[in-house]
Amino acid sequence: MRPIPTIDALHDYVLDHSGPVDGAHRNPNRHTSAAGERTQSQIGHDQGTFLTMLTQLMNAERAIEIGTFTGYSALCIARGLPANGRLITCDVSHEWSETAGQAWSREGLSGRIEPRLGPAVETLRALPADPVYDLAFLGADKPGYLDYYEELVPRLRAGGLIVIDEVLLAGTVVTDPDAEAARTMREFNAHVCADKRVDAVMLSIGDGVTLARKRLADDTA
Numbered sequence: 001m002r003p004i005p006t007i008d009a010l011h012d013y014v015l016d017h018s019g020p021v022d023g024a025h026r027n028p029n030r031h032t033s034a035a036g037e038r039t040q041s042q043i044g045h046d047q048g049t050f051l052t053m054l055t056q057l058m059n060a061e062r063a064i065e066i067g068t069f070t071g072y073s074a075l076c077i078a079r080g081l082p083a084n085g086r087l088i089t090c091d092v093s094h095e096w097s098e099t100a101g102q103a104w105s106r107e108g109l110s111g112r113i114e115p116r117l118g119p120a121v122e123t124l125r126a127l128p129a130d131p132v133y134d135l136a137f138l139g140a141d142k143p144g145y146l147d148y149y150e151e152l153v154p155r156l157r158a159g160g161l162i163v164i165d166e167v168l169l170a171g172t173v174v175t176d177p178d179a180e181a182a183r184t185m186r187e188f189n190a191h192v193c194a195d196k197r198v199d200a201v202m203l204s205i206g207d208g209v210t211l212a213r214k215r216l217a218d219d220t221a
């Protein structure tokens with residue numbers, strides 16, 4: 001396999017061919033001017049359309065997200081849910097939750113999204129332990145990933161999917177593997193890869209995305 005060269009023009013080409021090219025998807029930053037440089041923390045348009053499609057492919061009705069930020073990824077998940085679908089999204093920041101709420105309202109999707117304010121590990125532990133979620137999206141503070149993952153897996157239905165963002169940490173997992181953040185992420189990635197409860201695949205979209213599907217009782221692969 002020849003790796004794809006990462007040049008801006010090619011990235012733009014990918015974005016131009018990742019639909020739907022409309023409102024919220026076309027310019028994910030348009031409702032986040034208040035976020036300034038931190039908009040880098042938001043998933044890109046290609047990831048956003050991917051998230052919408054994954055939500056649709058999973059026929060997801062119940063979803064959960066860790067890391068709301070400006071609400072863009074939540075919007076992408078909510079778009080893929082049916083009208084009666086629900087997404088719980090967790091963040092510690094009151095400021096970002098307000099910004100996100102305005103964006104959801106502008107897109108007419110507030111009714112599908114339930115924000116939960118507070119440390120996400122506490123929010124997760126306060127949820128019933130029942131395996132009811134079809135889809136989870138993890139994209140918050142990296143040191144918390146392992147705890148979030150361990151709270152999410154039991155709450156996913158068999159066949160449900162966890163989508164984990166920024167697993168390559170801008171490439172530092174290989175370019176600076178001994179840095180503390182990179183080491184933590186490497187340990188987390190190894191944990192998911194070795195987890196017998198899921199089948200996982202790591203993709204080089206964005207800053208790296210892992211898809212971990214909770215296995216069915218009769219999965220043999």
Ligand SMILES: C[S@@+](CC[C@H](N)C(=O)[O-])C[C@H]1O[C@@H](n2cnc3c(N)ncnc32)[C@H](O)[C@@H]1O
Nearest residue numbers: 042043067069072073091092119120139140141
């Ligand atoms: C990378 S941003 C999320 C980006 C968002 N998923 C998107 O693509 O639009 C990470 C978010 O995690 C939140 N966060 C950090 N620590 C947290 C914690 N302990 N509990 C819940 N949220 C936390 C931050 O406030 C920030 O909004």
